[in-house]
Amino acid sequence: MPRRSTAERIDDLHRRREQALTAGGPRGRGEFGARERVERLVDKGSFTETGLFVRARADGSGGRRPHGDGVVTGFGTVDGRRVCVFAQDSTVFGGSMGEAFGEKTVALMDLALKTGCPVVGLNDSGGARIQEGVASLALYAELVRRNVQASGVIPQLSVVLGPCAGGAAYSPAITDFTVMVDGASHMFVTGPDVIEAVTGERATAEELGGARTSNAVNGNAHFLAADEEDALDVVRELLSYLPANNLEPPPEYAPGDAPAGDVLDAVVPDRLGQAYDMREILRAVVDDGELLYVQELFAPNILCALGRVEGRSVGVVANQPLHAAGVLDIDASEKAARFVRFCDAFGIPLLTFADVPGYLSGVRQERGGIIRRGAKLLYAYAEATVPKVTVVVRKAYGGGYAVMGSKHLGADINLAWPSARIAVMGAEGAVGVLHRRELAAADDPVALRARLVAAYERTHGTPYLAAERGYVDAVIAPRDTRDHIRRALAALRGKRAPLPQRRHGNIPL
Numbered sequence: 001m002p003r004r005s006t007a008e009r010i011d012d013l014h015r016r017r018e019q020a021l022t023a024g025g026p027r028g029r030g031e032f033g034a035r036e037r038v039e040r041l042v043d044k045g046s047f048t049e050t051g052l053f054v055r056a057r058a059d060g061s062g063g064r065r066p067h068g069d070g071v072v073t074g075f076g077t078v079d080g081r082r083v084c085v086f087a088q089d090s091t092v093f094g095g096s097m098g099e100a101f102g103e104k105t106v107a108l109m110d111l112a113l114k115t116g117c118p119v120v121g122l123n124d125s126g127g128a129r130i131q132e133g134v135a136s137l138a139l140y141a142e143l144v145r146r147n148v149q150a151s152g153v154i155p156q157l158s159v160v161l162g163p164c165a166g167g168a169a170y171s172p173a174i175t176d177f178t179v180m181v182d183g184a185s186h187m188f189v190t191g192p193d194v195i196e197a198v199t200g201e202r203a204t205a206e207e208l209g210g211a212r213t214s215n216a217v218n219g220n221a222h223f224l225a226a227d228e229e230d231a232l233d234v235v236r237e238l239l240s241y242l243p244a245n246n247l248e249p250p251p252e253y254a255p256g257d258a259p260a261g262d263v264l265d266a267v268v269p270d271r272l273g274q275a276y277d278m279r280e281i282l283r284a285v286v287d288d289g290e291l292l293y294v295q296e297l298f299a300p301n302i303l304c305a306l307g308r309v310e311g312r313s314v315g316v317v318a319n320q321p322l323h324a325a326g327v328l329d330i331d332a333s334e335k336a337a338r339f340v341r342f343c344d345a346f347g348i349p350l351l352t353f354a355d356v357p358g359y360l361s362g363v364r365q366e367r368g369g370i371i372r373r374g375a376k377l378l379y380a381y382a383e384a385t386v387p388k389v390t391v392v393v394r395k396a397y398g399g400g401y402a403v404m405g406s407k408h409l410g411a412d413i414n415l416a417w418p419s420a421r422i423a424v425m426g427a428e429g430a431v432g433v434l435h436r437r438e439l440a441a442a443d444d445p446v447a448l449r450a451r452l453v454a455a456y457e458r459t460h461g462t463p464y465l466a467a468e469r470g471y472v473d474a475v476i477a478p479r480d481t482r483d484h485i486r487r488a489l490a491a492l493r494g495k496r497a498p499l500p501q502r503r504h505g506n507i508p509l
C-alpha cells in the first residue's frame with residue numbers, strides 16, 4: 001500500500017476532527033449542546049479543546065466508542081483570565097461518566113492545579129456509566145480526590161444544566177459554588193423511581209433536587225439561574241471577584257462609586273424589635289452598591305455576598321433582621337461558615353455586619369445539633385487569617401456577639417454604631433433572670449419591670465462597655481461606615497498572621 005502524503009494526512013485529520021465533533025447524537029437535553037455551552041462561557045475564540053480523539057477502550061461501552069467519550073474538556077479565557085472548563089455531553093450515553101470520560105476530566109483538573117487556574121464544570125450527566133461498571137466508579141473517586149486537592153487552591157465552580165445524578169452529584173458538592181437552572185437542573189443521589197422502590201416515598205425530580213429545592217431547601221446549590229445564559233453570566237460574575245488561585249490576589253478594578261452614606265443614619269429603627277433590611281446598609285458600603293449574594297434563598301436570616309471596596313474584592317457576612325430577626329440557626333451557621341472559609345482560602349477580606357439576637361433556642365435546633373453545627377461558624381472565623389473588619393449595627397447578644405466577627409475570634413478592626421447593644425442578652429430577658437423575685441413581690445410589677453429594663457438599657461444596651469475594654473475600636477456615625485472600612489482595609493493590606501504548623505484542623509462536621 002503506498003504511503004500517504006502529508007497533504008492526505010492533513011485531510012484525514014480534518015475528516016477525523018469533523019467526525020469527532022459530531023460524535024454524539026443530534027440534540028442534547030438543554031438549551032445548548034456541550035461545546036456551545038463552553039463557547040458561550042469563554043471569551044470568543046479562546047477555547048482550546050483537549051482530548052478530542054479520546055475514546056473508550058474497545059471492551060468498554062458495549063462496542064460504542066464515540067470520540068470525546070461524552071465530555072468536552074479544555075482551556076480558554078473569561079474576561080481575559082485563564083480558566084479550565086469541562087462540559088458533559090448528554091448526547092453521549094446520557095452524559096454518564098465512563099473511564100475515558102473520567103480520565104479526561106481528571107487530566108483537566110490536574111492541568112488546572114498545575115497552572116493555578118479556576119475550573120468550571122458544566123454538568124449534565126446520568127451518573128456512573130452502567131456499562132463500564134467499576135471503572136466508572138473508580139474515576140468518580142479519582143475526580144473527587146482532585147476536587148479535594150484543589151479545594152482552597154483554585155476556585156472550582158459547578159454549573160448544573162440538566163440531571164446530575166448519583167456519583168455525578170458528589171463532585172459539585174465538593175466544589176466551591178454550584179449554579180442551577182430553574183426548571184431544568186436536578187441533583188440527587190437517587191432519583192424518584194429508586195426512592196419509591198426503596199422507601200415507598202413519592203417525590204418528583206423537581207421536589208427531590210430541582211434548582212429551587214437545591215437553592216432554598218437543602219442548600220446544595222448557591223445560585224438560581226433563570227436559564228442557561230443566565231447561569232453562565234453568574235459564573236463570569238463570580239470569577240470577576242476571585243483570584244486565579246490561593247497564591248494570587250483577587251483581581252483589582254478601578255474603584256467604583258461610593259454610594260451616599262447619609263442614608264445609613266436613618267436605617268436602624270428606633271424601636272428595638274422592628275425589622276429593617278440589612279441589604280440597605282451593605283449597598284451603601286460597597287462600590288457602586290453592587291453585591292453578588294451567595295445562597296440568597298437558603299437561610300435568609302444570614303446574608304453572604306461578594307462585593308468590592310475601592311475596586312478590591314470583599315466577602316460580606318451579615319445578619320438579616322428581616323428574617324427571623326437575624327438569628328443564628330443551624331442553616332445560617334453552616335452557610336456562613338462555608339463562605340467565611342472560602343473567603344479565607346482565597347485571600348478575600350471579610351466584612352461582618354452584626355445585628356444578632358444570638359443562637360436560636362428550641363428543641364428542634366438542639367436535637368438537630370446546633371452545638372456541633374453552630375460551632376462551625378466559630379471555627380471558621382477563628383481560623384480565618386484574612387483581614388477581618390466588623391461593624392456592630394444593633395444587637396450583638398450572647399454567643400451571637402462572640403461569633404459574628406468579634407475581636408476575640410481574631411477580627412482586626414471592630415466598629416460599632418451608636419445603636420449597638422453589646423450584652424449577654426436583651427433587656428427583657430436579663431431583667432427577668434436578675435430580678436425575678438423582686439418582680440414577683442412588687443405591687444406594680446409592670447412599672448418596676450419598665451424601670452429595670454430602662455436601667456439595663458442605659459448601661460448594657462450600648463456599645464460603650466465593649467469600647468471601654470477595647471473590644472470595639474471605635475463607635476462611629478453610620479454615615480461614616482464606608483470610610484472607616486476603606487481605611488481599615490487599606491491598613492490591613494499587608495496583614496501577616498502565621499498559624500502553627502499542623503496537618504489540618506478538625507472542624508466539627
Ligand SMILES: CCC(=O)SCCNC(=O)CCNC(=O)[C@H](O)C(C)(C)COP(=O)(O)OP(=O)(O)OC[C@H]1O[C@@H](n2cnc3c(N)ncnc32)[C@H](O)[C@@H]1OP(=O)(O)O
Pocket residue numbers: 029092093094095096125126127128129130131137140163165166167168191
Ligand atoms: C456512582 C454511582 C452512580 O452514579 S449510580 C447512578 C447511576 N445513574 C442513574 O441511576 C441515572 C440513570 N439515568 C436516568 O435516570 C436518566 O437517564 C436521566 C439521567 C434522568 C436522564 O433522563 P433523559 O434525559 O430522559 O434521558 P434518557 O433516560 O433517555 O437517557 C439518554 C441516553 O443516555 C443513556 N444513559 C442514561 N444514564 C446512563 C447511565 N448512567 N449509564 C449509561 N447510559 C446512560 C440512556 O440509556 C439513553 O441511551 P440511548 O439514547 O437510549 O441509547
